[in-house]
Amino acid sequence: MEIIKYPSKRDWPALLTRPALDVTALFDTVRTVLDEVKEQGDAAVKRYEEKFDKVVLADLQVSEVEMRDADKLISEELKQAICQAKDNIEKFHASQSFTGQKIETTSGVTCWQKAVAIEKVGLYIPGGTAPLFSTVLMLAVPARIAGCREIVLCTPPDKEGKVHPAILFAAKVAGVNKIFKIGGIQAIASMAYGTQSVPKVYKIFGPGNQYVTAAKQLVSLKEVAIDMPAGPSEVEVIADETANPDFIAADFLSQAEHGADSQAMLVTASEGIVEDVVRAIQEQLDLLLRKEITEKALSHSRIIVLNNEQEVIDFTNQYAPEHLIIQTKNYRDIAGKIENAGSVFMGAYTPESAGDYASGTNHTLPTNGYAKAYSGVNLDSFIKKITFQEITSEGIRNLGGTIQIMAANEHLDAHRNAVTIRLKSL
Structure with a gap:
């Protein structure tokens, strides 16, 4: 972890860099899988499931029996947590509903818009090192509110051909129509082109590794829309001398544990907090189950001390973080000056994990500086607007x-x- 104190503005561009993620080198491999799934359908999907996920599948779709079994395999405590998170996500996204108005632009000329749900959407939920059942809620709940007729979900199975029961339970309560045991490139290809089992969709959502990212980029060129460009996850914390170092460290590490290519930043004009934050990070790091992954993320994470609050704001708007946490005595004032960020967490008692799980906001957000031009996933992501006019x-x-x-x-x-x-x- 780097600590940089009082850099000049000409040095800022180097400090704004993220861990490199150049997926173009993967395009040849990805194109091969995409082409084979497009031409051969389920047969190619099963072959690549055996190759990449090390599982032989007779059926790609999750059965009703598997759905019922999943219901018995997770605790009532987790079920209640998932349902409460679903309710909050539902309330927040339902509030975003669009109501069009008829406008007479010139006497006798009337124009208006109508919001129409995207008919078929595909959701990709990674398996990997953690079952992201929270992402099921973040994507399926607004899709259902929007009125999407077909919500298709793909997620990689384990070596026994099973999907994590929490993912299946979340999919059920969120209103997913069909769930398939497919991971990686072959999942994106299945939803982009359609196979004998998997319906072709019109827009694909969801995070994934570099192969999934490359596959989404390629299919978006002509086959299907995607949610947004994706890169490694990231957080920036703005703090002053009033902030609790343990809170800062916890937020720093909660982002770093996402993956080895994640990045965490502390940007402050209060040099006096740095030593305590570094100590708190080390103390908490030693207790983490994902310590090895988190340490790799910390190797390209930074603590940056700037001269004053205005520099902190200017730096932040140039960095355009996916997640921005503000722990200062005047956090509302600073938040009002933020122009580029995916999601902002204000005050000492608002951790990023609240937005990741249960406060109601969406956690599918623009990374890699794309917050300068992109919004996070919201109700409009699942809607298209048609204009009408009558003269x-x-x-x-x-x-x-x-x-x-x-x-x-x-x-x-x-x-x-x-x-x-x-x-x-x-």
């Missing part, structure tokens, strides 16, 4: 001349004639 005879009289002049000056005579012929009929 009366009065309206075409009022607006027709403007359209004719503009079309003529773009040398598009047929466009002009579409108006002229109507005006002559009146």
